[in-house]
Amino acid sequence: SSEWKLKPHPVLPSGKPCVVCILDGFGENKYKDEYNAVHSARTPNVDKLRENAERCRFVQAHGTWVGLPSNDDMGNSEVGHNAIGSGKVYKQGxxxxxxxxxxxxxxxxxxxxxxxxxxxxxxxxxxxxxxxxxxxxxxxxxxxxxxxxxxxxxxxxxxxxxxxxxxxxxxxxxxxxxxxxxxxxxxxxxxxxxxxxxxxxxxxxxxxxxxxxxxxxxxxxxxxxxxxxxxxxxxxxxxxxxxxxxxxxxxxxxxxxxxxxxxxxxxxxxxxxxxxxxxxxxxxxxxxxxxxxxxxxxxxxxxxxxxxxxxxxxxxxxxxxxxxxxxxxxPPPFIERTSGEYMVKNGLSIFACSETQKFGHVTFFWNGNRSGYFDEKRETYVEIPSDKCPFNEKPDMKTREITEAGIAALKSGKYDLLRINYASPDMVGHTGSLEATIRACETCDECLGELLAEVDKLGGVYLVCSDHGNADDMVQRNKKTGQPLQDANGVNMALTSHTLAPVMVAVGGAGLKDSVKMRDDLPEAGIASITATFINLCGYEAPSDYCPTLIKTD
Ligand code: 3PG
Ligand code: CO
Missing domain, CATH: 3.40.1450.10 (BPG-independent phosphoglycerate mutase, domain B)
Known part of the structure; x- marks a missing residue:
């Protein structure tokens, strides 16, 4: 019906596959030292994205940017995926x-x-x-x-x-x-x-x-x-x-x-x-x-x-x-008119995939806390079963399997938008093991490289981001000096929780017009602006009540 119709983007074409990849818990922390697993990990693919300043920026992922009571509240995957899926900020639980x-x-x-x-x-x-x-x-x-x-x-x-x-x-x-x-x-x-x-x-x-x-x-x-x-x-x-x-x-x-x-x-x-x-x-x-x-x-x-x-x-x-x-x-937040519903009502096909631990994040939370499909004919959701162990014991988790599934979905040519969540930077980050979390980040980077190479091969476009920080700081710190806090035995105290760090948003792909750049008039943007951005990448203007897109095309 007409009230769901998205306007074609004046510059960006539709019809190219768009991958939105979420590196869960992969923040950009101000502490760039050995206790920052994101920083310490060898991540050539993410580095390449970050170095392209015109197409990469950082956005806020915590506090009032995601509907939490105050800016002392760290972000999390529920409110993060609600924001990225719905394009708006709702007061949260x-x-x-x-x-x-x-x-x-x-x-x-x-x-x-x-x-x-x-x-x-x-x-x-x-x-x-x-x-x-x-x-x-x-x-x-x-x-x-x-x-x-x-x-x-x-x-x-x-x-x-x-x-x-x-x-x-x-x-x-x-x-x-x-x-x-x-x-x-x-x-x-x-x-x-x-x-x-x-x-x-x-x-x-x-x-x-x-x-x-x-x-x-x-x-x-x-x-x-x-x-x-x-x-x-x-x-x-x-x-x-x-x-x-x-x-x-x-x-x-x-x-x-x-x-x-x-x-x-x-x-x-x-x-x-x-x-x-x-x-x-x-x-x-x-x-x-x-x-x-x-x-x-x-x-x-x-x-x-x-x-x-x-x-x-x-x-x-x-x-x-x-x-x-x-x-x-x-009463819970009433999240409506999410990106997924708009897309299927505009005839686009969607693929969503993660492993069990984050599967509901790219489906249920993404869709505004809805457990089903909007349109089963246009949507495929794939869950890769997670291991049942503390994840520092198997820090690669199912990153490779998720990548394979994503690449197969891309190659099938069936989908306009592919939503992929890599769970490991967050899930391993929660164990407090620095070494295992570095490994998780490295495997993610390697797999991301393979995924994006396939996007390029097919002339597609991509948006790489995160939902909140976690792996980017693995120690509790003295707030004034930034030095790690130590327990009675002189051992650094692990930080198992999320962080307040902003997160990366990078766009690219062989199918992306040269003119596409990050806007510079939105210094305070949050992750809810990711939604309008990937809707643009798919060739459409976002609904007018969504948070503003991060990109410009002139
Ligand atoms: C959890 O439920 O695992 C943590 O409390 C938050 O992690 P998530 O928001 O990344 O799922
Ligand atoms: Co988490």
Whole structure:
């Protein structure tokens, strides 16, 4: 229909294949030293792109540029792919939850009313990430949630906590649990029966994504719902302290645990009629556990016992297509008229590919948090199964396989736009291993070279970018001097989280008109401007309400 019609670009032709390649977590950091894996890695192909100053620039990928509350908030793949896919900046979960708590609307909505039904005679369970990272959840929000729930009548509250170490430094779980214990102590002093009931590390318990490994969710179900885990403790602080001492243990991969009373009985199993709230706002890692709670018919693992008449809600609705969960405390951002929908409605064909860990990023997040296709006939989504191991052990991940799939798709001649995400700079960066992350960046660069060579061969065009920083800084630093922080043993402390760094955007390809250059009138641009840019590369003008294109053609 006419309202979807894109105008042909006055200068750039359509009909040439366009590859948009995202090097996930590949930022341009101000610290250009040996702890910057992007800088330390041998990356001749990226270097060549960077050296062409007329066709390469850096854009912001964090904070308000991607809809987060403040410019101290690092970017992440959810908000990054939302921005790159939709061409606009939407207030994101982190901002929306802050606002709903601030105004009190969270406690006035239908979602909270649903949960509240259980407050008389039943328990309220809060399950989620104990963190200040601001990517999936934030401690201040959790605190306001349990305090508010108490003020609105919750008499018995149980917390099921997932330790982070991925969006915040490893080892910080100890402080977070300490803080939570203090705050629950105060709540108990007011007469609320509030306790930590179970937990585990986010990468090992509950927070799987894209069905990479359902056993992760099963461990969570057993600990949170059934009160079963290989380790029991009477205090959560002991649990975290002791479990961190196990070989290879860290916050991300902490073993599941259950808190028991003096008789060894779990203090907070989920019973018929209880309320369960998942307090993370970000969706990818909440979808599977939501299904386990919400779906009567469920076969991903044996739940053993499925509590009846649960009052279940998410902080947000995690999947708008599946309406999952039915009940939620805060309405999610409503992202519409994304680039993918425009393209298929203008007759273009799309190929999207990554490995499991980032597959939903180039599909679901890219499409404004939609789980299906806009037009199955015009879209092909390919998922390469990820390994199931800590990724520093196999830092190439599936970069080569993704490249092969991308090249095959290019050669098929079937697609106008090809979206490729290389997961490894980010996923390996999260392990904190500098050496492995350098290797990840080098393999990506090599594969990128092969991919772009194929684009050139076919007379196509490309845009290479990233969604946020990560691999570009692998140590925690003294903010003033920039020197690495060291632990008591004099060892540099790893930075496992994303960074605030801007990211590269480079355009090129044998099919790109010589006149195409980066504009110089948008010094403050963010990654949402990538969208209009690749729409131009495909031969069209972007919708007028999209963030401005980064390129000019005169
Ligand atoms: C994760 O979920 O792995 C991290 O919290 C954020 O990483 P991502 O935004 O790159 O997926
Ligand atoms: Co990441």
């Amino acid at each position: 982190a901002s929306l939850v802050d606002a709903a708590l601030e105004s009190g609307d969270l406690f006035k909505g239908d979602g909270f009313a649903h949960v509240k039904q259980a407050f008389e005679g039943h328990t309220l369970h809060l399950i989620g990430l104990l963190s200040n990272g601001g990517v999936h959840a934030r401690y201040e929000q959790l605190k306001q949630l349990f305090q508010g729930a108490y003020e609105h009548g919750a008499k018995r509250i149980r917390l099921h906590i997932l330790t982070d170490g991925r969006d915040v430094p490893d080892g910080s779980s100890i402080e977070f649990v300490g803080q939570l214990e203090k705050d629950l102590e105060q709540l108990r002093a007011k007469g609320c029966d509030a306790l930590i009931a179970s937990g585990g590390g986010r990468m090992h318990v509950t927070m799987d994504r894209y069905e990479a490994d359902w056993e992760i969710v099963e461990r969570g179900w057993k600990a949170h719902v059934l009160g079963e885990a290989p380790h029991t403790f009477t205090k959560a602080l002991d649990a975290v302290t002791e479990l961190r001492k196990l070989p290879k243990a860290n916050d991300q991969y902490l073993e599941p645990f259950v808190i028991v009373d003096g008789e060894g009985k779990a203090v907070g199993t989920v019973q018929d009629g209880d309320a369960v709230v998942l307090f993370n706002y970000r969706s990818d890692r909440m979808v599977e556990i939501s299904k386990a709670f919400e779906y009567e018919n469920f076969s991903a693992f044996d739940r053993v016992r499925y509590p009846k008449d649960l009052k279940f809600a998410g902080m947000l609705q995690y999947d708008g297509d599946l309406k999952l969960p039915k009940n939620y405390l805060v």
